[in-house]
Amino acid sequence: MKRNHILSIAASALLMIMIMIAPVLKMAGSTQTSDTRGGTLEVKIDNFSFTPATITVKAGTQITWTNADDIPHTVVSDEGVFKSKVLDTDEKFTFTASKPGTYPYFCSIHPKMTGKVVVE
Amino acid sequence: MAKSANRDEILFDTHDDGIDRRGFLKCMAWAGTGALCVMEGGVLQSFGLNDPARAAKVARGELSFVQISDSHMGFNKPANPDVIATLNAAVQKINALPVAPEFLLHTGDISHLSKPEEFDNVDKILQSASAKDVFFVPGEHDVLEDGGQQYRERYGKNAKGEGWYSFDKKGVHFIGLVNVINLKAGGLGNLGADQLAWLKDDTQHLSKSTPIIVFAHIPLWTIYPDWGWGTDDSAQALALLKRFGSVTVLNGHIHQTMQKVEGHVTFHTACSTAFPQPHPGQAPSPGPMKVPAEQLRGLLGITNVNFAKKHHPLAVTDSTLE
Numbered sequence: 001m002k003r004n005h006i007l008s009i010a011a012s013a014l015l016m017i018m019i020m021i022a023p024v025l026k027m028a029g030s031t032q033t034s035d036t037r038g039g040t041l042e043v044k045i046d047n048f049s050f051t052p053a054t055i056t057v058k059a060g061t062q063i064t065w066t067n068a069d070d071i072p073h074t075v076v077s078d079e080g081v082f083k084s085k086v087l088d089t090d091e092k093f094t095f096t097a098s099k100p101g102t103y104p105y106f107c108s109i110h111p112k113m114t115g116k117v118v119v120e
Numbered sequence: 121m122a123k124s125a126n127r128d129e130i131l132f133d134t135h136d137d138g139i140d141r142r143g144f145l146k147c148m149a150w151a152g153t154g155a156l157c158v159m160e161g162g163v164l165q166s167f168g169l170n171d172p173a174r175a176a177k178v179a180r181g182e183l184s185f186v187q188i189s190d191s192h193m194g195f196n197k198p199a200n201p202d203v204i205a206t207l208n209a210a211v212q213k214i215n216a217l218p219v220a221p222e223f224l225l226h227t228g229d230i231s232h233l234s235k236p237e238e239f240d241n242v243d244k245i246l247q248s249a250s251a252k253d254v255f256f257v258p259g260e261h262d263v264l265e266d267g268g269q270q271y272r273e274r275y276g277k278n279a280k281g282e283g284w285y286s287f288d289k290k291g292v293h294f295i296g297l298v299n300v301i302n303l304k305a306g307g308l309g310n311l312g313a314d315q316l317a318w319l320k321d322d323t324q325h326l327s328k329s330t331p332i333i334v335f336a337h338i339p340l341w342t343i344y345p346d347w348g349w350g351t352d353d354s355a356q357a358l359a360l361l362k363r364f365g366s367v368t369v370l371n372g373h374i375h376q377t378m379q380k381v382e383g384h385v386t387f388h389t390a391c392s393t394a395f396p397q398p399h400p401g402q403a404p405s406p407g408p409m410k411v412p413a414e415q416l417r418g419l420l421g422i423t424n425v426n427f428a429k430k431h432h433p434l435a436v437t438d439s440t441l442e
Contacts, residue, residue, distance in 0.1 A: 047405035
């Protein structure tokens with residue numbers, strides 16, 4: 001009986017911890033690093049954000065951004081390395097990462113939207 | 121929130137560029153319902169539009185004009201599949217006003233994708249408005265791809281720089297600013313050094329008693345930076361206007377009405393004629409808000425501004441398209 005009670009407390013505590021760290025995990029998810037071994041990688045533009053916000057790819061990987069919002073967005077490198085035209089709903093932009101480096105980018109219409117491409 | 125018989129007065133101040141929670145909640149309560157604001161001696165008093173007796177007392181001023189905003193011509197998503205119909209409804213609302221406005225101000229996002237036919241459609245619809253003169257400032261949707269070149273060819277032939285300008289009407293100095301060009305990664309709206317220098321030059325010869333009305337697309341007060349609802353260098357513009365006794369700032373962009381008074385400055389944002397956007401932070405993103413069709417026109421609208429020099433009040437009235 002007592003053991004059951006302790007188990008129950010332990011279970012509750014575990015649940016509490018899970019609830020507490022859930023937002024942290026979620027935050028980590030938005031800047032998660034995705035690794036790919038060549039081929040293509042998809043970045044979704046949705047709810048005024050790039051997901052994943054940071055991607056790490058091997059040189060030669062093709063990256064495709066797709067706008068899933070009802071509002072147009074762009075994908076523009078801070079340093080002018082790549083620049084999409086205005087992407088309306090469901091339109092795509094593709095960039096092939098060739099040179100290693102870190103390429104921060106943003107939406108030039110909604111500059112609070114930022115992302116990063118890391119080419120290894 | 122705005123009771124029918126009680127005067128509902130805002131008297132809040134902030135030390136930074138935000139708004140306090142109480143004032144914020146009060147502003148939110150008006151969204152889409154319409155409000156009447158009278159400024160007297162730097163204090164904004166507001167009344168619900170469901171108080172016709174009080175509304176009728178507002179002076180028929182010497183200058184009356186209407187602000188419309190965010191017509192997003194070309195938008196066709198579920199949040200409003202017919203933006204032509206709602207812009208037409210806005211024009212009908214304007215034409216039904218008891219005092220015909222002298223002109224219209226359009227605070228940007230005329231088009232959705234900067235397409236020539238989208239601008240053409242707006243121009244055509246606005247031709248049926250009782251007021252023939254329309255003064256524009258661009259929204260970010262009007263300067264896509266070309267940094268605003270097409271916009272300026274259409275609407276800013278006599279404007280300076282990227283499209284800013286000023287004009288005078290019956291003793292009121294109007295200033296149209298552009299804060300949607302050359303936006304920086306991670307930043308908000310941007311005026312830039314050239315425009316600020318022009319603003320200083322434009323206003324320095326005016327007497328401090330000259331009423332000033334500034335209009336621009338993105339709000340010139342920080343409403344919700346996470347959604348880009350603010351302008352990085354707006355404080356510098358407002359500092360240049362600090363010596364004036366009456367400054368009114370009219371903005372669009374956020375597709376809902378909000379108001380704030382700070383010192384001598386009254387800030388006001390207008391509804392869209394196309395689609396509503398969520399209240400700050402109450403949705404994952406500021407994207408178009410889908411509401412039941414029968415509720416849509418209650419969340420869209422126009423803003424009527426009435427200025428009476430003699431008594432020094434400025435009345436800003438929002439009304440929905442219903």
